[in-house]
Each structure stands twice: as structure tokens, then as C-alpha cells.
Amino acid sequence: MPAQANANVIALQLEKVRDKVPLLYERDDILLTMIQQRGDIEKISSRNMRLPLQVNPGGKAGSYNADGGDLGRGSGSQYDVAQVSPIFFRFAIEITKLAEYATTGRERAVEDSTKREVVNGMRQFRAFLDKLMQTAGNGVLGTINTVSGTTFTMAVPNGAALVYPGQTIQIYDTTLTTNRNASSGVTTTVQTADPITTQNIVVDNVPPGTVATDVIVHDGLSGAQPVSLYGIKYHQNNATTGTWLNLNRAQYPVILATPRVNAGNAALTPANVRLAINKVRKSLGINHLSKLIAYMAVEQEHAWENLGITVSQVIKEGGGGNGNDLDLLFTGRKTMSGIPIKSSVNADQTRVDFLDLSHWGRAVLKDIDFYEVNGNTVFPIYGGSGGLASAFIFYFDTAFQVFDDSPRSGAYIDTLARPSGY
Amino acid sequence: MGGWAFSKASMIHVLRETHEAPPEIAARLKSAGGLNRWGEANYRVVWGWNRLGWIGGKFEDRTPAGQLLREVVELRREPKYAEVNRWHVERWVPPEAYGSPRTWYAQTMERAAGRSVPALGPYPARGEYEHCFTIQGVRGEFLQLTPSIVERVAQAIEWSRGRPKSNRREKLYEREAHQERSYEQWAFDVMDDAVPALHGQPFVTVA
Numbered sequence: 141m142p143a144q145a146n147a148n149v150i151a152l153q154l155e156k157v158r159d160k161v162p163l164l165y166e167r168d169d170i171l172l173t174m175i176q177q178r179g180d181i182e183k184i185s186s187r188n189m190r191l192p193l194q195v196n197p198g199g200k201a202g203s204y205n206a207d208g209g210d211l212g213r214g215s216g217s218q219y220d221v222a223q224v225s226p227i228f229f230r231f232a233i234e235i236t237k238l239a240e241y242a243t244t245g246r247e248r249a250v251e252d253s254t255k256r257e258v259v260n261g262m263r264q265f266r267a268f269l270d271k272l273m274q275t276a277g278n279g280v281l282g283t284i285n286t287v288s289g290t291t292f293t294m295a296v297p298n299g300a301a302l303v304y305p306g307q308t309i310q311i312y313d314t315t316l317t318t319n320r321n322a323s324s325g326v327t328t329t330v331q332t333a334d335p336i337t338t339q340n341i342v343v344d345n346v347p348p349g350t351v352a353t354d355v356i357v358h359d360g361l362s363g364a365q366p367v368s369l370y371g372i373k374y375h376q377n378n379a380t381t382g383t384w385l386n387l388n389r390a391q392y393p394v395i396l397a398t399p400r401v402n403a404g405n406a407a408l409t410p411a412n413v414r415l416a417i418n419k420v421r422k423s424l425g426i427n428h429l430s431k432l433i434a435y436m437a438v439e440q441e442h443a444w445e446n447l448g449i450t451v452s453q454v455i456k457e458g459g460g461g462n463g464n465d466l467d468l469l470f471t472g473r474k475t476m477s478g479i480p481i482k483s484s485v486n487a488d489q490t491r492v493d494f495l496d497l498s499h500w501g502r503a504v505l506k507d508i509d510f511y512e513v514n515g516n517t518v519f520p521i522y523g524g525s526g527g528l529a530s531a532f533i534f535y536f537d538t539a540f541q542v543f544d545d546s547p548r549s550g551a552y553i554d555t556l557a558r559p560s561g562y
Numbered sequence: 563m564g565g566w567a568f569s570k571a572s573m574i575h576v577l578r579e580t581h582e583a584p585p586e587i588a589a590r591l592k593s594a595g596g597l598n599r600w601g602e603a604n605y606r607v608v609w610g611w612n613r614l615g616w617i618g619g620k621f622e623d624r625t626p627a628g629q630l631l632r633e634v635v636e637l638r639r640e641p642k643y644a645e646v647n648r649w650h651v652e653r654w655v656p657p658e659a660y661g662s663p664r665t666w667y668a669q670t671m672e673r674a675a676g677r678s679v680p681a682l683g684p685y686p687a688r689g690e691y692e693h694c695f696t697i698q699g700v701r702g703e704f705l706q707l708t709p710s711i712v713e714r715v716a717q718a719i720e721w722s723r724g725r726p727k728s729n730r731r732e733k734l735y736e737r738e739a740h741q742e743r744s745y746e747q748w749a750f751d752v753m754d755d756a757v758p759a760l761h762g763q764p765f766v767t768v769a
Binding site: 448 | 619620629643655666692693731735
């Protein structure tokens with residue numbers, strides 16, 4: 141009987157925690173996981189999922205002459221089909237022998253390092269996917285404002301908010317045509333990122349030709365006009381050209397356009413909010429507000445607080461700390477003109493989105509799990525010599541796409557100023 | 563058949579139920595939140611159906627099934643908040659918070675079918691009351707406006723008046739960091755559930 145290899149032990153540990161992985165992933169505290177896998181949609185195959193949309197109502201209304209007049213012909217509703225195809229995402233986690241040896245006790249060591257890496261990896265993977273949710277579906281995580289050596293100062297939005305230290309990134313030209321890393325064979329990894337004050341990203345290698353206005357995309361994308369997760373800016377968009385889920389926006393300029401309020405680089409005001417909310421009410425009905433959430437960056441939540449009209453948090457904390465049973469009567473949820481606020485450090489700092497999540501869904505081809513080949517979930521790393529390297533690797537992977545079957549059910553305010561101090 | 567019998571058609575349908583907040587409640591909020599420059603209360607409680615606001619532009623009137631009935635360009639007074647059957651606490655916001663009248667009309671004027679309509683109505687020259695929060699239970703259920711609830715709201719308002727604004731930003735980031743830590747702690751707890759009791763170490767039962 142061969143000696144037990146460490147890979148076998150780690151594989152056993154992974155199997156032990158396998159059913160916990162979906163739990164760690166699906167926790168309902170980030171936007172991505174607030175968007176539910178839709179129960180009314182079959183789990184999709186690798187073919188496009190089709191979303192039938194009623195694009196125009198049917199029927200011919202009018203008066204007629206009852207004294208033998210012609211009642212005319214009718215018409216039916218018009219439908220078109222939006223299509224969604226899943227994108228595969230992976231998160232690779234490597235454990236070195238040193239990490240294992242760093243703790244004493246053989247069994248506990250393996251268990252602890254596995255547990256730690258699964259938790260850390262899942263947290264980071266969730267964060268990565270949530271960051272993609274803030275994008276326009278092309279994988280662009282930020283735009284370079286200035287280049288100074290290996291330091292990029294990023295343009296707001298999104299500044300340096302959508303990358304993390306250790307992440308492999310790629311640099312494209314501003315038209316998303318030339319992949320500078322692919323053409324030069326250079327790998328670029330983020331060393332540090334400051335998404336709050338300087339908006340600087342420091343990287344290890346800068347591919348030749350990198351200039352201001354270039355954009356940063358995530359690892360794994362290739363070719364011109366790459367396609368990634370369809371995020372908020374893809375669906376909540378008032379463009380009348382281009383495509384949306386394979387439909388031509390120019391063909392349906394009204395029903396595919398999300399109502400927009402342009403704040404003109406000014407600070408958030410109650411009028412902005414009312415304008416956005418009223419646009420939804422006018423197009424969908426005066427009482428159509430019950431399912432909206434106001435999704436925004438912490439900076440815009442701060443801007444709203446600065447207006448001094450959020451009292452719910454005060455109620456929750458409040459009254460000089462002499463909390464009593466009445467605390468239980470209030471939801472304690474901060475609201476924006478009655479719409480519950482959901483804020484995120486990943487959201488665009490110059491934007492507020494009003495989302496009706498009942499229209500959003502995830503089309504899933506593969507649920508999150510360990511990547512598996514013939515029952516194996518842990519794989520050895522090979523050294524340059526062809527021999528084993530003292531490390532192992534395992535992956536999380538998933539395949540899905542995000543859709544919104546009614547872009548008009550939301551609204552957004554953009555080009556907002558950030559409050560002072562940022 | 564004796565007794566009362568109503569056909570559906572003869573029943574009275576209440577379309578809009580209005581209520582005014584009792585004067586003693588208004589007085590309590592006035593003493594807690596102070597007065598604005600016009601001598602009016604900074605805070606007030608309003609019933610959802612009573613609170614109307616201007617909405618202008620092109621409306622698409624639809625049937626309950628969502629079918630489009632008509633499109634019309636006009637200025638309407640409609641309930642300002644979606645929760646029409648709830649009490650809402652509002653705070654007065656000064657006119658300067660809405661910018662100048664020129665900015666207001668530049669930002670809110672909508673043009674539809676050849677007409678220009680101010681989407682939020684006329685400029686709020688005397689300021690405007692804005693939504694603070696809705697008085698309702700944790701599951702969104704109706705809560706009546708009782709003296710004890712109003713007292714609690716008033717206490718919180720009084721408490722908040724002495725609170726510096728400067729630390730709010732830090733508090734928001736602290737909250738986010740706390741959520742991150744709580745996820746990590748929760749995740750480790752979940753993982754601990756996946757391993758045998760006492761991490762598989764042998765143990766004996768002590769009587």
C-alpha cells in the first residue's frame with residue numbers, strides 16, 4: 141500500500157467541507173447573491189438561455205360606427221427574445237507545504253490550512269464577482285488616469301475599488317481592442333490598491349505601450365471587445381445604440397432604456413432622488429415602487445446622510461443609548477425617500493441605482509463547487525525541472541450570467557459628486 | 563331573504579383614507595426637533611395618503627394587468643410615498659438644498675409631446691419636507707402612531723441634534739469592515755460545523 145500523500149489528506153478535507161461551499165457563497169449580503177437564481181428558469185445548458193419579452197402590446201382600440209360600420213382588424217402582442225449565455229469563472233487557491241508545516245500537529249495542520257484557505261478564497265471570490273457586478277459587462281475594472289512608473293492613478297469612477305492586491309489583471313487600450321499584456325507576454329499583478337484616498341494601484345509589471353486612458357480588465361479575458369458578467373451598468377443603461385442581451389437597442393429605444401437622472405457632477409440632492417423614483421412611477425405606474433432598493437457606494441450613502449434626513453439609524457442607535465422594547469418595532473433600515481438603502485464599498489462612487497431585484501436573475505450553468513477532474517479536486521504543482529513543486533492547487537468554479545428582464549423597472553442617478561473628504 | 567344584502571356594485575369603496583396626526587404628537591415633535599426659519603416644525607408625522615407631491619411629465623396609464631391604456635403629458639399631485647397606509651416621519655429641508663430656481667428648472671424640466679413640464683412641480687421656495695422613515699414593524703407591518711412611539715422618535719431626534727457629523731464617514735467604513743469581519747467569523751463557524759466534534763480528537767465522557 142503506498143504511503144499517504146498530502147494531496148490525499150487535503151482532498152479529504154475539501155470533501156469534508158464540500159457541502160459548505162454553497163453556503164459560504166450564497167450568503168445574502170452582497171448584491172450578487174441578493175440576485176437569486178431564478179426558480180422559473182430551467183438550469184441552463186451551454187446554449188443560450190432565451191428570455192421572451194413582450195416588446196409591444198397588442199390590440200387595436202378605437203370607436204366604431206354601430207350602424208353597419210367596419211370594426212377593423214386587430215393585432216397581437218409583439219414578442220422578442222433576449223438571450224443570455226453563461227460565463228465561466230474560477231478562483232485558484234494554492235497551498236504550499238510551508239503553510240502546512242507552519243502549524244503543529246499533522247491532522248490539525250492540514251485541517252486548519254484547508255479551512256483557512258477555503259474561507260479566504262471564498263470571501264475573495266465572492267468579492268471579485270461582486271466587483272464585476274458593478275461593471276458594464278466588458279470586464280473593465282477601471283480606467284487609468286495617469287501612469288507613473290508602476291503606479292496607476294485610476295479615474296473615478298470606479299477608482300481603485302474593483303481590484304485587490306495579488307490579483308492578476310490585464311491592460312487594454314481604451315477601445316478594448318489591443319490587449320497589451322497578451323501582445324507583450326507580460327503578466328501584471330496588483331501589489332497594492334487604495335480605493336479610498338489616492339485611487340492608486342501599484343503593479344509589478346507594466347506592459348509596454350501602457351498609457352493614460354487605457355483600461356484594466358480581469359484575468360482570463362481575451363480578444364477584442366471581451367464579454368464578462370453583465371453588471372449593473374450593462375442593464376441599467378439608457379443607451380439607444382449597441383446591443384442588450386442580443387437585442388438591438390436601436391430597435392427598442394424606449395423599453396430597453398433605464399430612466400436616468402444626470403446629476404451634472406453636483407452633490408446628491410433630494411430632487412435627484414425624487415426625479416429618479418418618479419421616472420419609474422411614470423413609466424410603470426404610480427404605485428410601482430414597493431420592490432425597489434437604492435443601491436449605492438458608501439460615499440453616496442454618506443452624501444445622503446449629510447443632508448440630515450436619515451433618522452432610522454439614529455432611531456436604532458439612538459435616544460442616548462437607552463434602548464428599549466421600541467427598538468424592535470422599527471426596522472432600523474436606512475432609507476432614501478422610503479426606498480431601502482443597500483450600500484457597498486464596491487459600487488460606483490458617483491452613482492445611485494434603484495433596482496427592482498424581482499426582475500433580476502442569475503442563469504446558472506454550473507453552481508459553485510470545487511473544480512473536479514475524475515473525482516480529484518486537488519492537483520499537484522510541478523516545478524521547472526518537471527518534478528513536483530512543494531505546493532498544491534485547488535479551484536472554485538462556477539458558470540452563470542446575470543440578467544434583468546425589465547430594464548425600465550429601475551432608474552439611476554449618475555455623475556454625482558463625491559462628498560468632500562474623499 | 564330578510565336582513566341586509568348588498569350587491570358588489572352598491573358597496574362603498576374607500577379609495578383614499580386620510581388621517582391627520584394628533585396635535586399633541588405634532589407638538590412633541592416640534593419641541594424635540596425645533597422650528598425652521600418659517601416658524602414651522604422641523605419634524606412632522608404625516609399619513610401616507612395625505613402626503614401628496616408633484617409629479618410632472620409623460621405618464622403611461624396602465625390597467626392592473628400592465629396593459630398600456632394611454633399616454634398623457636401633465637402635472638399631477640400624487641401620493642409622495644409608496645407606503646400610503648403608513649405613518650411617515652418627515653424633516654424639513656431648506657430651499658438651498660435644492661439649488662437655485664434656475665438649477666431646479668434646468669434639472670427637472672421634461673419635454674414630452676411638444677410640452678415642457680417641471681417633473682417635480684414648482685421650485686420649493688419655502689423648502690420641502692422630505693422622508694426620514696416609515697413607522698412600521700420589522701416585517702413592514704402597520705404600526706399605529708402611539709404616544710410611546712412618538713416619544714421614542716422625539717428622544718432620538720433630540721439625541722441626534724448633539725451628534726457631530728464629522729465621524730459619520732468613519733462610521734460607515736467601520737460598519738463595512740465589521741460586516742467583512744462578521745462574514746469571516748460566520749464562515750469559520752460554518753466550516754467548524756463541517757468537521758467532527760472536538761476536531762476528531764479522542765475524548766471520554768465524565769459522569
